[in-house]
């Protein structure tokens with residue numbers, strides 16, 4: 327199965343089992359907007375809980391807030407979003423399709439890599455066993471020519487984008503001969519800047535309505551509350567403020583399912599530190615966040631850091647945590663050392679003093695900030711694609727099993743009476759009633775037991791509890807483990823303890839770098 331086929335299957339599976347639906351689907355959907363279904367919302371909440379508890383409960387110097395989506399419009403002038411939160415946009419005059427100019431160039435660059443791979447495949451076929459890939463890609467004239475063009479395009483792209491040279495971006499698109507994937511023509515408009523913030527009106531027109539923005543990131547809600555939280559919570563530096571909430575970006579090209587959405591959710595933490603100590607904290611959060619990802623057990627080699635060489639003007643260090651999605655290694659989380667840029671800007675634009683008074687040294691200063699910022703939806707896609715497994719069974723059948731870590735699984739246990747009679751449903755219902763105050767459990771009595779197991783595998787339920795005739799005699803049930811499919815007999819009275827231990831976040835937390 328190709329990675330593309332796998333990705334298509336994931337999307338189909340997420341819909342078929344009630345994890346994700348296209349928004350307003352009966353009206354043919356809304357581009358890059360999605361709804362979470364009955365199981366999706368559970369998985370999403372569990373991901374959020376894993377993040378929230380790891381950040382706030384495990385750190386006595388991190389507290390949470392929940393700021394409003396609407397903020398005073400000056401916030402976005404101060405943060406730089408009004409002036410600079412732009413993407414370069416270009417239209418094809420024939421297809422009337424709109425593209426991100428930098429993405430068109432990136433796609434062209436990716437195509438060069440595909441061309442190289444084609445050359446490699448051809449040569450490998452020709453030379454058979456004797457083929458030496460490393461030698462081939464470093465000496466073959468055709469490959470070297472493609473590589474040189476690719477690298478030159480990459481360098482030029484970085485140069486014109488960094489210089490905000492829109493005419494240069496257009497010139498590069500023309501020079502590379504990039505055509506519109508729809509019309510196949512090179513009939514392009516000029517490149518323009520496009521602001522990614524959504525805006526709307528607040529107040530009635532009679533009152534003198536003013537423009538407000540839907541926040542494009544949650545971080546600013548934290549910065550403007552720095553003094554409120556520091557003072558009322560008597561927080562001492564270093565300390566952090568965490569927040570989970572919706573963010574909105576009018577992405578020009580939204581693709582790859584929930585990877586790039588126009589309405590999404592972020593989990594952000596801003597950590598306020600003494601100037602001069604920020605690199606040490608940056609390193610700390612870099613390690614901590616990576617351990618948070620790896621603790622889920624999907625395989626350490628599927629994650630990597632991508633350290634940024636080119637930094638935003640306000641940052642002095644930045645890295646991304648990347649995960650190997652079916653469409654390649656991509657960013658899931660960003661960790662940024664943002665200096666005192668945000669607090670200083672808000673001090674300037676609001677005219678308020680935003681500083682921290684250090685009682686020990688007797689000095690006041692503007693704290694520096696190290697930020698960790700992760701998208702809930704992107705993390706959802708990461709977990710979903712890592713968990714999706716197709717397996718051939720010994721009896722020749724196939725099963726799709728979602729190998730969610732038990733703590734994240736939407737349904738923790740399914741309780742299944744072997745037959746719909748002889749008092750078995752009553753015993754099963756009683757077990758459900760015992761467990762349901764602490765866990766999301768499902769009762770299912772329809773179809774054969776094998777079919778019911780398959781259904782629970784497909785939604786990633788870690789435990790199936792089967793009630794049979796023996797249960798009536800000795801108060802025991804069979805539990806079947808999702809991954810190993812092993813079964814064992816346990817006492818009904820032991821079930822709450824078993825489920826509790828299985829779904830606890832503790833084993834994950836034990837793996838975190840402290």
Ligand SMILES: Nc1ncnc2c1ncn2[C@@H]1O[C@H](COP(=O)(O)OP(=O)(O)OP(=O)(O)O)[C@@H](O)[C@H]1O
Pocket residue numbers: 543575577584585586587588590591592657658659660699700701702703704705
């Ligand atoms: N349009 C989006 N849809 C879903 N998640 C997003 C989107 N934009 C950002 N995120 C998430 O928020 C996190 C932090 O946002 P940040 O502004 O650092 O992203 P970014 O660098 O602009 O992302 P990208 O380069 O992918 O556009 C990202 O790592 C990602 O997980």
